[in-house]
Amino acid sequence: MNAGRTNIGDRSTNFDHMNSTVPASQLRQMYASMREGCPVAHSDRYGGYEYVSRYADxxxxxxxxxxYTSGEGVFIPDTGLPRLPALEFxxxxxxxxxxxxxxxxxxPRAVRAFEPTISESANRLIDSFADRGTADLAPEFAEQLPAIVVG
Structure with missing residues (x-):
């Protein structure tokens, strides 16, 4: 279970954000290490890209x-799909x-009008894992709710 080599001192990593075999706890540790020691890391994966790990940056x-540009695409690796308005322009x-x-x-006014629908959607997502007493919030909630709301 190797997420790749990480040499914080030289900004070089083989970090692969698409590697689904890496446990979430290990990913969080890698992100924290990058934020602390190398807030802008480089990966040679997928043709090379920079990983910026601090909010302020x-x-x-x-x-x-x-x-900086978004017009050449923001997905790594490139999906080959048409660019998303306004994200990739x-x-x-x-x-x-x-x-x-x-x-x-x-x-804000338009979004407030949808607050009951947004709350209902959030509650439905939470209900889908609440009985288990545990959840991976990224795929089970945080990735889904914005797509539901914007869609």
Missing amino acids: VKAIMADPAT DAPEHTTIRAIMYNRLLT
């Missing part, structure tokens, strides 16, 4: 579209798509 990158297309699709649909 991600936020800074998201606020710097002149340096840069300005000016992103700005246009966001104005059309999101500015009116995702305002």
